[in-house]
Amino acid sequence: MPSEPLLTFTDRGICCPRGGFFIDPWRPVDRALITHGHSDHARPGHGAYLATVAAAPVIRHRLGAIRLDTIAYGERRRIGGVTVSFHPAGHVPGSAQIRIEGAGEVWVVSGDYKTEPDTLSEPFEPVACHTFISECTFGLPVFRWQPQAAIAADLNAWWAGNAAEGRVSILGAYALGKAQRLMAAVDPAIGPILTHGAVEATTAVLRAQGITLPPTRHAGAGIDAKSHPGALVIAPPSALGTPWAARFGPASEAFASGWMALRGVRRRRGHGRGFVLSDHADWDGLNSAIRATGAERVFVTHGYTAIFRRWLEDQGYDAGIVATEYQGETADAEAESDPALPGTME
Amino acid sequence: MKRFAALFEALDRTTRTTEKVAALAAYFRDAPDPDRVWTIALLSGRRPKRAVNTTELRTWAAEAAGLPVWLAEECHPIVGDLAETIALILPAPRRTSDDTLDDWMRRLLALTGQPMDLRRQAILDAWDRLAPQDRFLFNKLITGGFRMGVSQGLMTRALAQATGVDEATLAHRLMGDWTPDRIDFDTLTGAQDPGANASKPYPFALASPLERIEALGAPAEWLAEWKWDGIRGQLVNRDGAFALWSRGEELVTDRFPDLGPLRDFLPPGCVIDAELVAWSGSAPLPFAALQKRIGRLSLPKKLLAEAPAHLLAYDLLEADGEDLRDRPLSDRRARLQALLAAMPAGLPISASPLVAFDDWDALAAARLTARDRNAEGVMLKRRASGYFVGRKRGDWWKWKLDPYTIDAVMLYAQQGAGRRATLFTDFTFAVRDGEDLVPFTKAYSGLTDAEFRQITDWVHRNTLERFGPVRRVPPDLVFELAFEGIQASPRHKSGIALRFPRMLRWRQDKPASEIDTLDTLRALLAETQPPRG
Numbered sequence: 001m002p003s004e005p006l007l008t009f010t011d012r013g014i015c016c017p018r019g020g021f022f023i024d025p026w027r028p029v030d031r032a033l034i035t036h037g038h039s040d041h042a043r044p045g046h047g048a049y050l051a052t053v054a055a056a057p058v059i060r061h062r063l064g065a066i067r068l069d070t071i072a073y074g075e076r077r078r079i080g081g082v083t084v085s086f087h088p089a090g091h092v093p094g095s096a097q098i099r100i101e102g103a104g105e106v107w108v109v110s111g112d113y114k115t116e117p118d119t120l121s122e123p124f125e126p127v128a129c130h131t132f133i134s135e136c137t138f139g140l141p142v143f144r145w146q147p148q149a150a151i152a153a154d155l156n157a158w159w160a161g162n163a164a165e166g167r168v169s170i171l172g173a174y175a176l177g178k179a180q181r182l183m184a185a186v187d188p189a190i191g192p193i194l195t196h197g198a199v200e201a202t203t204a205v206l207r208a209q210g211i212t213l214p215p216t217r218h219a220g221a222g223i224d225a226k227s228h229p230g231a232l233v234i235a236p237p238s239a240l241g242t243p244w245a246a247r248f249g250p251a252s253e254a255f256a257s258g259w260m261a262l263r264g265v266r267r268r269r270g271h272g273r274g275f276v277l278s279d280h281a282d283w284d285g286l287n288s289a290i291r292a293t294g295a296e297r298v299f300v301t302h303g304y305t306a307i308f309r310r311w312l313e314d315q316g317y318d319a320g321i322v323a324t325e326y327q328g329e330t331a332d333a334e335a336e337s338d339p340a341l342p343g344t345m346e
Numbered sequence: 347m348k349r350f351a352a353l354f355e356a357l358d359r360t361t362r363t364t365e366k367v368a369a370l371a372a373y374f375r376d377a378p379d380p381d382r383v384w385t386i387a388l389l390s391g392r393r394p395k396r397a398v399n400t401t402e403l404r405t406w407a408a409e410a411a412g413l414p415v416w417l418a419e420e421c422h423p424i425v426g427d428l429a430e431t432i433a434l435i436l437p438a439p440r441r442t443s444d445d446t447l448d449d450w451m452r453r454l455l456a457l458t459g460q461p462m463d464l465r466r467q468a469i470l471d472a473w474d475r476l477a478p479q480d481r482f483l484f485n486k487l488i489t490g491g492f493r494m495g496v497s498q499g500l501m502t503r504a505l506a507q508a509t510g511v512d513e514a515t516l517a518h519r520l521m522g523d524w525t526p527d528r529i530d531f532d533t534l535t536g537a538q539d540p541g542a543n544a545s546k547p548y549p550f551a552l553a554s555p556l557e558r559i560e561a562l563g564a565p566a567e568w569l570a571e572w573k574w575d576g577i578r579g580q581l582v583n584r585d586g587a588f589a590l591w592s593r594g595e596e597l598v599t600d601r602f603p604d605l606g607p608l609r610d611f612l613p614p615g616c617v618i619d620a621e622l623v624a625w626s627g628s629a630p631l632p633f634a635a636l637q638k639r640i641g642r643l644s645l646p647k648k649l650l651a652e653a654p655a656h657l658l659a660y661d662l663l664e665a666d667g668e669d670l671r672d673r674p675l676s677d678r679r680a681r682l683q684a685l686l687a688a689m690p691a692g693l694p695i696s697a698s699p700l701v702a703f704d705d706w707d708a709l710a711a712a713r714l715t716a717r718d719r720n721a722e723g724v725m726l727k728r729r730a731s732g733y734f735v736g737r738k739r740g741d742w743w744k745w746k747l748d749p750y751t752i753d754a755v756m757l758y759a760q761q762g763a764g765r766r767a768t769l770f771t772d773f774t775f776a777v778r779d780g781e782d783l784v785p786f787t788k789a790y791s792g793l794t795d796a797e798f799r800q801i802t803d804w805v806h807r808n809t810l811e812r813f814g815p816v817r818r819v820p821p822d823l824v825f826e827l828a829f830e831g832i833q834a835s836p837r838h839k840s841g842i843a844l845r846f847p848r849m850l851r852w853r854q855d856k857p858a859s860e861i862d863t864l865d866t867l868r869a870l871l872a873e874t875q876p877p878r879g
Contacts, residue, residue, distance in 0.1 A: 141413055142421050142434035261434065263358070264426040264767025267495075268795065273359055306812065307420045314414060 006082070006100055006107045007133070009299075009322050014109060014133065018102050019080040021050075023109050033084065035111025036095035037062060037176055052086050054122070054209065055094030058176060061205045073122065089113040090124030091279050092177030093211055099127050107131045108293060112302075114278070115285035118148060118181050120211060126292035133299045133322060134290055137280045138258050139308035145258070145282040151275055152185040158254065158273060160190050163230030168248040172237040172255040175199045177279050179234050180206055182256060183214055192228050194219040196235035196244070225249040258282070290317075349377050350385065350447040351480045357494050366496060370504030379531045380448035386534065387526035389501040391595070393490040394526075397457035398465055400428055400489060406466055407432040410473060423760070423815035426767025429485030436473055436481060443475040450484060455527065499736055509535050514549070514735045521595060522546035545589035545597075547580040548617060548663050548671065549735040553725060553742035559706050562726065562743070569675060569729055570701040570709055572721040573744055574658055575633045575831070576623035577640075581605075581657060583612040584667070590622070601639070602655040604694060611689045615667030618659050618682070619733070621698065623720075625656030630720045632874075633845065634833040658698035659686060663733055671733035678733070716747055717874070722830065723747045749828035750870060751850060752777065755821045755858045757785055759805045762798075769795075770802045770817070773849075775827060777840075779864040783821055786840035786867065792828070792849035801852075824853040824861055832871050842867050 008015050013025035021031040028045035035041055035051075037058035042051070049068040051059055056070045071077060073096070076085045082102035089095040091112040098109045108129040117123040145151075155171075162169040173179045175198040183193055183203070193216045195203060200218040207213055217223065219233060224247040231248075239245055240253050258278025259265045266274040281289060290298055290312070300308050301322035312319035356369035374382055408418040418435060425431040445453075450472070457465050469488075476484055486492050502520065506513045516535060522545060524534065562568060578593040588609045590599045599605075602622065612618075623630035624639070635653040639645065662682035663671055670678050686697050701724055703709040713724045723746035731741035754775035762771035772790040776783035793801070801823065811818040831845035 140421050140424060141411065141417060142425055142431060144434070259768075262425055262767055263430055264763070264765050267358075267765040268767075268769075304420075304424070307417070311414075311417060 003103065006102055006105050006131070007109070014322065016080075016082060016100055016102075019082040019084065019100065021079060023098055024111065031079075033098055034059060035089065035098060035109070036092055038092070038112070038174075041111065052094050052096050055096065057205050057209045058094065058202060061201070087127045088122035088125050090115060090117065090121050093121050093180075093206060093209075095121060095177075097125075097127055099129065105130050107133065108295075109133045110135055110289070112137070112279065113281055113289065115281050115289055116145065116148060118185075118279075120181055120184055121177070124289070126289060128294050130295060131297040131299070132290060132293045132295035133301060134286065135280065135302040136286055136300045136305060136308040137303040138278060138282055139286055139300065139304045139311075141283045143258060143261055143278075143282045144284060145276060145278060148181075148185060148277070151256075151277045152187075155182070155185065155256075155275055156187045156190060158252070158275075159186060159232050162252045163191050166229055168225050168229070168231050168233060168251040170233045170235060170240060170245055170248060170251045170253045171275075172240045172253070173199075173234055173257075174279075175202045175236050178256060178277070179203065179236075180211070180213055181279070182234060182277070183216060184212075186232060188214045191230040191232060192217060194223060194228055194231045194233045196233070196239050198236050198239075199234050219247075223247075225251070347443065347445055347447055347450055347476070347480050347483070349373070350381060351477075351483055353377070353385070354483055354494055355479065357496060363500065367500055367504045367507065370496065370501060371507040374505055374508035378446055378448070380526075381446050382531045383526045383529060383534060384447050384451050386501065386505070386520065388487070388492045389494065389496055390498050390520055392524075392526060393492070394451065394455055395458055396488065396490065397454050397460075398469060398488055402462070402466070403428065403432060403469070403485065403488065406469055407436060407473075410470060411435045411437060419814070423763075424768055426761065426763040426765075429489050430482055432485050433478055433482035436478075438478075439474050439476060439481075441475045442477070443480075445475075451487065452527065454487060505535060511535060517549040517735050518546070521549060522591075523597060544585035544587035545582050547582055547589070547591040547595070548669075548733070550578065550580070550593050550619070551661075551734045551742060552737040553727075553744040554737060554739045556726065556743040556745040559710075559726075559745070562706075565703060565705055565709070567729055569679065569727050570703055570712070571660065571698050571725050571727070572701060572716060572719060573723045573725045573746065574621040574623055574630055574698065575720060575722045576621040576630065576636055576658070579620055579622045579657070580663070581608070581612075581618045581620060583609065583614060583616050584664070585614070592622075601642075601645075603645070604650055604655045605657065607693055608657075608695055611693055613666070613685065613688075615664060616662065616685065617664035618657070618695075619661040619663055620657040620659040620695070623656055623658060624653035625694065630656070630658070632720050632833065633831060655694060657695040659695055660698050661733060673732065674730045675727055675732075676729040713745060713747065749830055749846075749850075750832065751826055751828050752866065753824055753826050753853060753856060753861045754786070755783065755861050756819060756823045756825065757783065757821055758816050758818055759801070760816045762790065766798070768802075769798045770805045771798050773825075775825065776821065777862050777864050777867060784840045784864050786838065786842060786864070787827065787829070787844045787847045789825075789827055789847045789849050793852060797852055821858050824856045824858055825849045826851040826853055832867065832874055834871060840864060840867070842871055 004017055008017060012022060012027040012029055014023040021033055022029045023033045024035055024041040025032050026043055030047040032046040033050045036055050042059045044063050049066055050071060053070045053072055056068055060068060071086050073086055073088055076083050082100050085099045086096035087099060089097045089111050091114050095111060097111055100107045106129040108127045110133060112135050113124055115124050159169045173182050179199045180203055195216045195218055197218060203213060203216060233248060237255060254273035254275060255269060256275040256277045258280055260274030261276045297318040298312050299320045299322045305321045309319045309321050353369060353373045357366050360366060404418050405415055408415045422428050422431045457468055472484055473481055502513050502517050505516055580591045582589045589597060592598050624635035639649060639653055659682055662678045665681055683697050701712050703712060716723050726743045728741040754777050756773045757776045758774040759770040760772040762769055774785050774788050776785045805817055805819055808819050809817040827847055828850040829844040829847040833843055835843035
């Protein structure tokens, strides 16, 4: 009798039958292991949740009263017939890859990951395994990131230039992770940093768990271009071009995302400026991460899966695709997903 | 190249027209001379001949990047631009370069027709010396279609700011036949060298779509004429030059040798704005007849006999060597008619007839007969209007017929280019034929970005098959398509071809079982094609 694989791919998400749990499921299940707090991975309605200690506060903040158990990075825990452990994914603070060991095999589910350290997230650690399930949001050789320091220098020059002309700078960025990474990377000596409500709330949660971030001020009533000339405003992409943003007058708008590497996307979004800064691995990052696992079999998910799988097969891997219903399932209020872009969850 | 790259970056980083014009004007003031001329040439669509084809570029770039060619090919439709794709996949340059735009352009021109090895080496060498942003521009110079988000009108405005010459004069000076490697900036933009370019046309005056006819005031202030479905052109007969220019500033004289006799009968020093049509002897033939002649290298006698070229003259821009463009249209029209009446009968030119009307209702009724005449609608021009440069709202309006429409289902989807990169925007549609679905047209415009985003999501989740960049999808999404004309086409499986098809609406309310049939299209075809005599 052929034995069942350690993980199977179902219409509710990645399932571990032997352990009786799912990983980042998109429909309600009894037991969910959650890689990180982004809304396309941590969804409401599950019976029980397990996440890292550092990911838990944001998940609680977003999902309210849920049954959430926490686990430290590297801690091994027996669930059903398997042993699981969580390892840093470098995507956002608290994000994890999940390692599952059972029946003499090791599988790792990457969740979303980034190989370049960003000073806030626990740096990515490769985990040896037989089978690696890797995201490949930016799995094309056209996506190759500059070091964060170079992007920070560009950001500072843009902000300082606007401030010198008396203009506010509005920077679109996802509320969890990217927004905080940006505020930590820019030079606070240039001017005050203001935040949209969605960004401020998440920032407060992260500060409360001990992450050091520069002072920010929520841009509520009475805060505008007059009260804070030359400010940097960090807001979710969905807030750009709205009446909320109009209070800052003829501001300069920009968007920070890996998608900004493509001129067509940058032009379509109508922002003059795009900063290529992603919380996902680029082409070289994906390839080096996959190599470092030592895995022989790789399943890819999220992004240009068909192309990336063919590339991996060319490289001698046994490669497959995990279908996902993530893309376009929700366009939640914080707009972490951009339905304009294929498989874009940042 | 660095100064040019800085200009490009300044243009690309802003969506404000005033900032774009300011950046261009600054460039035209301080960039080195030959670079300025090249920039004007590139922004007015004067692209040098391609020295390297796109297959070669893709192959060499993949080699340089150490990637399989198939992967570079897969990236192209996602990025939406080959020049950009190549710039993104190439490894970091090992050297630098201070060469100017002119240096690179001349180098590229010299490559034309050279053996493949030499061209390959030159391109690889260039990539290795150019910074990533400069590489993108260099690749754009090779692949062409370089707009930089700036229209020719904006460029002319910036040039006017930089030189102090007024816009209309500049627009005229930039028309016609000049080559960037043989002219300097002052000659191009400065006082016109008399006789230097006898065949130069005037910038075309363009009409805007009519909004509210009641807003036009008294009908007596307006002239109406048929809006013919042909090729808008300008015939220049001046100082021994005889030239027919299309609206795209293309010289097309040689393609219509049947207009040759006009050279002997038109008075010297005249310029006529007209519609070029295929002629039945007394009326225009459908556009399809003219289309058969377009793009043909040779013109067999049979084709010349079947679709003889004819000019339907709208306007007289110059007579006896005098520029008439500031005179009122009613005067120009009277002179045009007098000029044509003085010529012998039987020549391939006639005045485009005016549409008589006393009130707007009468004009509306006349407009509805346009299709019977192979016209697209009517034009309204203010009697007092001058012949202005470009599209200036207020004096000239086009009032086209409502398009034909049909409900069809999407069969295939493909990603768009440029600012539509990563979005599925190019669709193939089918109508029903019994149990079958017959593909009959493609369309790629008419929906909002939000709709394209929604459809893109759907395509990602519903792809049945991939053929390179094309996805086959289940026949579920129904669209109302609009088009301007229909003709028989043995080259298409459906046997028909549409003119200007586009999406009018996404019919989310309509199931695929209720789309139109091939018979609907055939009936429309029978209705619109007069029996050929």
